[in-house]
Amino acid sequence: MILRVSALVALLAVAGLGCRQDMHDQPKYKPYRQSEFFTDGRAMRPLVAGTVAQGTLRDDTALFTGKSGGDFVTEIPLAVTADLLERGRSEFQVFCSPCHGRTGKGDGMIVQRGFKRPTSYHVDRLRQTPVGYFFDVITNGYGAMSDYAAQVPVEDRWAIVAYLRTLQLSQYAPAADVPADRKAELEASLQALDAHEAAGEGH
Amino acid sequence: MSQLFHPAANSIAKISVVAGALAAGLVAILVLFVLPRSSYVTRQHEARVQPVPFYHAHHVGSMGIDCRYCHTSVDRSAVAGIPPTKTCMNCHSQIWNQAPTLEPVRESWRTGQPIEWVKVHDLPDFVYFNHSAHVNKGVGCSTCHGRVDKMSFVWQEESLLMEWCLECHRQPEKFLRPKSEVYDITYQAPANQLEMGHQLVKEYDVYPQVTCSTCHR
Structure with missing residues (x-):
């Protein structure tokens, strides 16, 4: 019996030697795979400087740089629709809110953890600033903020800019702009805010 | 000359043929159906240690x-x-920018050589x-x-x-x-x-x- 068991084990071991993972690990390049051919070890090759893929010549300077004739554009060069604003909100919350906070006050979690506090969007200077400036900052960075050109595609950057304007408006709209049938809601929330601050919990 | 085998040996021989077949079947089931689904093979739930303690x-x-x-x-x-190393540096240029554990990140940022994350x-x-x-x-x-x-x-x-x-x-x-x-x-x-x-x-x-x-x- 011992002989039989050891024979079976030996047989399985021999069969196991034949098991290889050649189909599982094929000698081909896939994204992020290591290369033994290129000296930097990367299978994914960086683009040669100045490469332009077909159909992507960025000749629309307003759209791709936020500038026109050296000045920042004052109009978003895309149709500002509800869909664009919705996209802007989701992208803003992913890429901007970690530092700028969900309302753009500059109090995001990364700032709370010690990153340089960015200027609040809700100051007069930034309310007057043309939209092209915000696009330029996202594209090229500003001060301690890195550029987000690699993380956020051009259309999404404009969507974020459009949403940023929405945020600014949300904190600086005249009471006269509130529809008559919703004035009561505004009054109620203001009273709640007053009560909150009177209770000393506000900050 | 005495009997080499006990009389029961006949039964044992017969049973062992059946038992052997059953054992072989059991091993086959284990090898073909149980082992490939086990976490030993799929590596399910096995946390992989990375070159940087990114949590x-x-x-x-x-x-x-x-x-x-x-x-x-x-x-x-x-x-x-x-993410490329630059994404790490978006925050870690200022936060934990002296931490020894993040030295491989800063080295990658200086040299342009990517961090070799484990897939x-x-x-x-x-x-x-x-x-x-x-x-x-x-x-x-x-x-x-x-x-x-x-x-x-x-x-x-x-x-x-x-x-x-x-x-x-x-x-x-x-x-x-x-x-x-x-x-x-x-x-x-x-x-x-x-x-x-x-x-x-x-x-x-x-x-x-x-x-x-x-x-x-």
Whole structure:
């Protein structure tokens, strides 16, 4: 019996030697795979400087740089629709809110953890600033903020800019702009805010 | 001359033939059906140690950073995207910028040589998988990747076996969620999942194929 068991084990071991993972690990390049051919070890090759893929010549300077004739554009060069604003909100919350906070006050979690506090969007200077400036900052960075050109595609950057304007408006709209049938809601929330601050919990 | 074998030896010989066949069958079942599904082979739930102690539990769970902040191409490409070192430096240029544990990150940033992250979800090379096709049709991150916001070093939450893929491709209504919830890592399926799932299948036009060439192409 011992002989039989050891024979079976030996047989399985021999069969196991034949098991290889050649189909599982094929000698081909896939994204992020290591290369033994290129000296930097990367299978994914960086683009040669100045490469332009077909159909992507960025000749629309307003759209791709936020500038026109050296000045920042004052109009978003895309149709500002509800869909664009919705996209802007989701992208803003992913890429901007970690530092700028969900309302753009500059109090995001990364700032709370010690990153340089960015200027609040809700100051007069930034309310007057043309939209092209915000696009330029996202594209090229500003001060301690890195550029987000690699993380956020051009259309999404404009969507974020459009949403940023929405945020600014949300904190600086005249009471006269509130529809008559919703004035009561505004009054109620203001009273709640007053009560909150009177209770000393506000900050 | 005395008998070499006890009279019972006849029975033992007969039984051992049957028992041997049964044992061989049992071993075959183990090798063919149990072993390939075991975490020993699939490496399910095995946290992989990375060259830098990057903890998803900290960045996602505590800091609340969205999956897409780093995995930027998940909704427009087959691959979700492993962030370049620059993405780390967006924050770590100022935060923890002296920490010894982050020296490999800073070295990578100085030299331009990428950090060699260890691949956790390694599908066989004969399988085609596209992230964007899934997240844009209501398959949430956590449906396949589990609660990454609770993992320090990430592990593979599911087996990634073909039967696991087919489970959803055959009955997507069991797993779909509204598109607005796809990136919510804390999402819990509602009680009326099946009812909602059937509705989402229609609304999002989800008819996943189960033909071989869908994934093996």
